[in-house]
Amino acid sequence: MTRLILLGLLAGGTAVSALAADAPASSYEAGASLRYVDLDTRGSRGQVSEYDGKLYKFMHGDIWVSNQGEKGLFDISLFDIGSTEENGTLHADYKDTLRFSAKTDTIHHRRDFTRTGFLINGIWTPATHFTTMDFAQPGEFLFRRTESTFNLDIFAAQNPAQFFSAEYRIVDKRGQAIARAPNALSSRSIAAPANVDNITQDVTLAAGTNIKQAGALALDIEHLEFKDYSYNMTNANASNRIVKPVYSAQRMTGGGVKFRYDPSKTLAVTGAVTGNSWDNLKNGYNKKAVVGTVNATYRPSSRLSVTGKLYARAYQIDEVQGYVTQIINHAAQGNQMDKSTVRAEIFANYKAAEKVRVKGGYRVEVNNRRDAGNFNEPTATAFYLTPNGEIAVPPSAMTLVTAHNDVKHVLTATAEVGLPLDIEAEASYRRLQANTGAYAINPDRQDTADLTVTVPLPKDVQVTLMTDYTDQASHHFGLYNNREWRNTYRAGLDWAMNRRVSFGADASYETIRHRNNGLFGDGAAAAGGTSPAGSAAWWLEEISHSQKNTVAAARGRFELPKGFTVLGNGSYTWMTVHAPIQWPLNAVAGYPASSHVGDWTPRDIRIARGGAAIEFTPPKYKSLTARASYRIDDWVDKFDANNSGRASVGEVGVSAKF
């Protein structure tokens, strides 16, 4: 498919080029490049090359042609030819009346199997559920995703504000991914490669016109189809059990109208109404959604603007009664959730003085969920033994409810101040208050404060310092007692000394702490039990969960004498995740007595990326450039070396402009 599209682009470009060639006073530019690519990978590619599909060494190339003349202009470019991730674009404009564009791009997404684990007795221990023996075909698990878009715009010659537009988009995914399923014959799960093969196609037609000088209207209709062609995998160990079901085919039809209206120089109004209908062609269910919005900005002067917005969305799912009970022989389910959202906000922006600007806003959002359903956790029937040997009696009602209605209020305030020495500071505060979060993970109270300071230094150097702090809590689900804190420090430096030298650096340090209560059981509870396994559960309070992310990056570009240019960039990312707990394992088979889980989700990842390139353009032959580059990515998983890997790419090539 990709080759066809690329050939089409080339043919289209050639045809347009031939037409334009007759145009008087047109000018061409063209270029091509060729390079030798050498790849080297060590260890696991799944993390270090998650999105890198350069699978083949040897020659890659690019070609581009552009033309502009009295009739129009066109550009065609094809990049990374020979790399399996070719991408191309074609643009053709005919005066102000016609515009055609086409583009295609390909990416590979690796989704290799990664082990998980936790700290037992201080030692990282992988989860035991999967072994390599369960892999039917060990190897790389990646799929290739190609997205291509074709767009045609036609404008009325006498009034370019009147247009008709057609767009076609296709997304094609093919390859392999890991599929997992419980194995009926053992306590282990099956991990096997499953093929990925699905296509999404999308057509949009639009038309628009202006309404005198003050307004404009645009209508569009869209049709989308998703189909999955993957086949079911089976595994002999599981007695022909289905490992990965095929995704259900889907179809969507929708449309909408957008408008803008400027009744005066100080007032602008915009709005839209859209609707769509999604069909799941497997189960026959249908989801209809409608959205409406109207916005207005009043700007009486260049110092003041006030904006009001109203947004409403509602969706409803129509179920096929009997699909669950009759077709797949499951117990009857309740109706699917229907939801509506109404949101109103007002925002003001006022330049109080030459170097002082203040902004403020208020937003209220009301959500209603019909048929949200409750889901019932098993009710406690016995007492519980805590890790400290205490007997705890948790609340008898253990039903978690999705909030049927929630109302959120959000208040924001920002001040931007110009200080001496051209220093600029911006401080803002945001407060969220809700009667409840929809789910336990959603806060009903959140406070965020942040500060940014920009400092200009001599020699065109600019330093930016940022910090922000967030504190949120979920009180509605009181037993759960969800709290979270985030703290971030960032710094950035930009130096554009002149056209020849530019340099930039960024650093960021972020901590996220989460705390909640939880109840963890092991087998049926029995009164009087003292041993964890099979007889008790724990009510753990204030389970802590933390993440720390440190990122540092730099980039530079230096033009040297004699036609040389040196470019470089690099980054270092260090992420740690911890959830320290004290979880006895002494009665679990396979672990020694007095074993305990000390960390539930340990993670320590260090990613180093760096690249450098040198270009040479001979002063006498400025249309030629030679380039050599090298890039290395190193991913280190401190807990599980199986996830670590390194990938490097070296390239040497030349490019020419004609």
Next chain:
Amino acid sequence: MRPSLGKTSPVTLITPYMEELKMRNPRTLISLLAAAGVLGAAVSLRAAETAAFVGAETCAGCHAEVAEKFAKTFHGRKAKSSDKLKAGCESCHGPGSLHAAAGGDKNNPGFATIKNLKNLSASEQSAACLTCHKDAKQLMMWKTGSHATNDVSCLKCHSVHAGEGRKSLAARSQGETETCLKCHRKQKADMNLASHHPVPEGKMFCTSCHNPHGGIEGNLKADSLEELCGKCHSEKLGPFAFEHSPVADGCNNCHVVHGSSNDRLLVMPQPAICTTCHWKPHSQNAAAPGTIARISGKVRCTDCHMDIHGSDYQKHFKP
């Protein structure tokens, strides 16, 4: 501040000399006043006369470097074929005859008759661009969008004189993503984390999901977050026979968009994120192994509950 042409009275300019003349010779004063009036009228008339278009070649006579860069931009390349750009530089800056005639003399009233966008407010800068682009479908919601209402003008991201590509972006040779990340530094740091969309790899851009010119739902390219995610991840949207309600409610209940240190862009890693709602996974059930055995075996809930976004086959989201 630009001088206000036609509002400077010539009589005011020569007042000190007039006082001396009044004392010496009233007739001379009257003659001079008359002459000054004629001269002042001539100056005012010249300033108030409509400036005429002189053509891009005249502009290039003084602004050669800008003209050379402009010729390579999308506007420059389109100038030959577009009626909107027939006037070249003067399509945006206004007729330049008086400015050209001033010959670089900033004291000449005609010098400032050219529209210098750098001296305008953000909304005025954008208004200059909207003269031609106001009816573009991607700009329909611009005036009420978050960039415009926060005084971010077109020129913050686009450079007409030296911009690159068809979008004339200002970030030099750094691509459209770098244009956004110059201001949105938090998102830039998030994209360096372990799990991220392929934006740093150049396979997606900020504009893959966002319309910086304004949209129906914030700056998103769809009318809700779920519809936006569904454009690429259609298989996750449903509607499913067995629904996972936080998924149907919103993708951002479990995922962050720009980057996460947890797999699959999750807010928290498994099983912690699942246990924020599911307090007692696999407990209190004599028939099946309990939580500890489960977690010691797998840790990831989705190792068994694979179809976590919803299923048409099995109510516990197992295949």
